[in-house]
Amino acid sequence: MAADADLITAVIVDDHAAIAAGVRYWCAQATPPIALVDAGDRLADVWTGPGADADVVIFDLELVPGRPEFGELRRLVDSGRRVVVYSQHADDATAIKCIDLGALAYLTKREGPEHLVPAIRAAARGGDYTTPSLSGALIADENPGRPRLSPREVEVLRAWFAALSKELVAAKLHITVKTVDTHISRVRAKYANVGRAARTKSELVSRALDDGVITLHELNQPTW
Known part of the structure; x- marks a missing residue:
């Protein structure tokens, strides 16, 4: 974990550079700031280097089009990593499955810093965070x-x-x-x-x- 107890660090795994850049800006503007490591689409960088010590993993569920990485999500959670899923998928079933697998928060990419930053902070403490999209999914869950x-x-x-x-x-x-x-x-x-x-x-x-x-x-x- 981060050397400074007051500093939250996160590693983002996302194959869209613009998304990662946006998240980096939001984290830098947060009070206090959140340090962000950009792993691109390289899952290996979550396990080695600075990414291995990050408090939170911000995880794009679909690094390969058409193939949600539920197995990698399970691997991260089973290893003790605190995961916030940040995904383009807005369907309820995907959100519920990620929470069932152990993600601490599920956000769609339409949900901005007003939800992503609090979700990162909650996950760093080991707590979960319910966004409007997830709340709706839970209500509609069958x-x-x-x-x-x-x-x-x-x-x-x-x-x-x-x-x-x-x-x-x-x-x-x-x-x-x-x-x-x-x-x-x-x-x-x-x-x-x-x-x-x-x-x-x-x-x-x-x-x-x-x-x-x-x-x-x-x-x-x-x-x-």
């Missing part, structure tokens, strides 16, 4: 092990995790406490129906973390 939560259920759930009381959730979302209870009860029922009971708030938090509905970084933010 994996039988994941309940299909509505956008409103996700909104209420995330607000409840961040709040000190259901009354505060109701006030923030301009709904009644009874409606908050109804949404949470529906979420619990959906988890029970897929064999993943969540009878307590802590169990529900655990399920939501597993499914990417919320991240550890978000949970660690001050409550309101």
